Amino acid sequence: MATRSSTLRIGVVGYGHLGQYLVERIIKDGAGLGLTLAFAWNRNPHKLKGLVPDHLILEDLSAFKTRVCEVIVEVCHPQIVKDFGVQFLSHAHFLVGSPSALCDPELNQQLRQAASLHGNTLYIPSGALWGGQDIQRLNDSGALTGVFVRMSKHPSCFRLTEDTLSDWTEGEGRRVLFRGSVAELCPLAPNNVNTMAAVAVAAGTLGFPGVIGEIVSDTALRDYHVVEVEVSGAHGFSVHTVRRNPAQLGAVTGSATYNSFWHSLLGELNASGQRWCHGRFLFL
Numbered sequence: 318m319a320t321r322s323s324t325l326r327i328g329v330v331g332y333g334h335l336g337q338y339l340v341e342r343i344i345k346d347g348a349g350l351g352l353t354l355a356f357a358w359n360r361n362p363h364k365l366k367g368l369v370p371d372h373l374i375l376e377d378l379s380a381f382k383t384r385v386c387e388v389i390v391e392v393c394h395p396q397i398v399k400d401f402g403v404q405f406l407s408h409a410h411f412l413v414g415s416p417s418a419l420c421d422p423e424l425n426q427q428l429r430q431a432a433s434l435h436g437n438t439l440y441i442p443s444g445a446l447w448g449g450q451d452i453q454r455l456n457d458s459g460a461l462t463g464v465f466v467r468m469s470k471h472p473s474c475f476r477l478t479e480d481t482l483s484d485w486t487e488g489e490g491r492r493v494l495f496r497g498s499v500a501e502l503c504p505l506a507p508n509n510v511n512t513m514a515a516v517a518v519a520a521g522t523l524g525f526p527g528v529i530g531e532i533v534s535d536t537a538l539r540d541y542h543v544v545e546v547e548v549s550g551a552h553g554f555s556v557h558t559v560r561r562n563p564a565q566l567g568a569v570t571g572s573a574t575y576n577s578f579w580h581s582l583l584g585e586l587n588a589s590g591q592r593w594c595h596g597r598f599l600f601l
């Protein structure tokens with residue numbers, strides 16, 4: 318079990334946009350907030366040289382247990398969650414930045430079991446999701462009946478595993494790329510549907526097969542991504558949120574999401590004293 322020191326030592330796995338942002342902020346602002354960097358890893362370690370102190374660069378991810386840390390943050394790729402998630406949880410709390418990995422029911426179960434066994438917690442950052450904790454509360458009360466999530470972005474912001482968008486042209490407007498369960502959607506767009514995956518974790522009674530998602534390419538969305546969530550509950554209850562998330566052309570991640578991840582880490586700092594949350598998913 319990860320024990321609590323006065324500072325929370327964080328290992329960051331992945332040094333893309335989110336990883337760089339988090340590492341920089343931990344180095345710059347962490348000391349005053351009780352956060353410190355335990356290690357940073359990237360599949361190409363040269364990217365870290367000169368930006369991260371040498372002794373904090375982890376060259377080989379399978380050596381992560383040589384670094385004492387309370388939390389490991391994955392901001393890399395769902396494959397890393399699959400390959401290392403269970404091992405991470407044997408060593409530390411684990412913040413899953415790519416929750417689309419959890420659409421695999423077997424992996425989902427293995428991670429929950431590992432968290433329980435080792436007394437560690439799986440954290441799901443809210444990322445670009447608005448109202449995740451409210452959805453989780455409605456779910457836990459038994460009153461949640463349905464959730465629909467639509468994510469609309471400029472076509473240059475999608476990373477699809479199939480060839481659906483290779484023919485897009487500037488000015489073509491709106492095109493629905495897929496509508497179906499989040500379980501079906503995650504393998505098609507693993508880097509684009511983390512927000513939907515986070516919804517599916519929050520709405521655990523519906524889960525990945527029961528939450529419905531839609532991805533829309535829209536050439537008019539040059540400056541932001543749009544995330545719409547429609548939640549329905551017992552006795553006619555409903556909530557509809559529309560989030561406009563400023564984003565550069567071609568960016569997978571909206572800029573407000575960086576700050577959201579940072580606040581999830583600060584939330585972990587507060588939540589890490591709550592022993593009741595071990596072994597389950599906790600929204601931050």
Ligand SMILES: NC(=O)c1ccc[n+]([C@@H]2O[C@H](COP(=O)([O-])OP(=O)(O)OC[C@H]3O[C@@H](n4cnc5c(N)ncnc54)[C@H](O)[C@@H]3O)[C@@H](O)[C@H]2O)c1
Binds near residue numbers: 391442
């Ligand atoms: N939870 C959310 O709301 C949310 C929001 C945005 C992004 N994300 C996810 O977080 C992760 C990081 O996002 P980002 O914007 O920093 O992406 P990015 O593309 O900028 O960075 C990803 C990094 O991981 C590395 N990488 C990619 N595939 C890999 C693999 N198979 N094995 C090892 N390394 C690999 C890349 O080289 C890069 O350094 C992505 O999986 C993304 O989908 C989640």
